[in-house]
Amino acid sequence: TLGRYEEAIAAYEKALEGDANVGDRLTLGExxxxxxxxxxxxxxxxxxxxxANRATGINPESAEAWYNQGLALMALKRYxxxxxxxxxxxxxxxxxxDFWAAEGIxxxxxxxxxxxxxxxSKALELNPSHLQAQANLAVVMQQLQPPIVPPPPPPTQP
Structure with a gap:
């Protein structure tokens, strides 16, 4: 698997060497x-x-490019x-x-x-079985609950 990703990267980089020879701008963006x-x-x-920046520079209408950029920024904690x-x-x-869930996270x-x-909530409206959205929604709901404050202890009798 790791080797396959490396092979894929090498193939993409080879395709990009002849930048001008790559079909249309859409293909180049992809x-x-x-x-x-x-x-x-x-x-x-x-x-x-x-x-991802190169992709959005070529095709600013590529939702996947923006999403990929967001994923990498998230990994670097650049929320x-x-x-x-x-x-x-x-x-x-x-x-x-996936886009809505990632933004929510x-x-x-x-x-x-x-x-x-x-x-x-929008992610779950679109895909009710979206596991990341479900798990993160539970955490968010917990954060939105008012804190539980224990009652004061009863007064002590002398």
Whole structure:
């Protein structure tokens, strides 16, 4: 598996060597999107962000490129930037539950539980069996509950 990702990266990089020879800009953008995904899987987050940036530069309408950028930013704990990337992905494809779930998770890490609740709920509306959305929604709901304060001890009698 690790070797397969390395092989895929090598193949994508070879295709990119002849940048001008790669069919159309859409194909070129897709290559960068796929390269970003492979770099993310290998935990090369800076390279994944760079590849996603190249993809969005070529095709700013690529929801997958914005999503991949968000995933890599999340891995680096750059949550505010990840939210921006996920918002772009959602703007381009509001029917993808993964995009909504990812945004909800990033918002949760930022402590914006109300917005996280909305995003995670939307993910579950689109895909009721989305496990990440379910698990993170439970955490968010717990955070939104008022704290349980124990009653004061009864007064002591002298």
């Amino acid at each position: 290559i960068w999107v796929n390269l970003s995904a492979m770099q993310w899987r290998l935990e090369r987050y800076d390279q994944a962000i760079e590849a 505010p930037e990840a939210v921006v990337a996920y918002e772009q992905a959602i703007k381009l494809d509001a029917t993808n539950a 990033a918002l949760r890490f930022l402590g914006d539980y109300q917005m996280a609740l909305m995003a995670l």
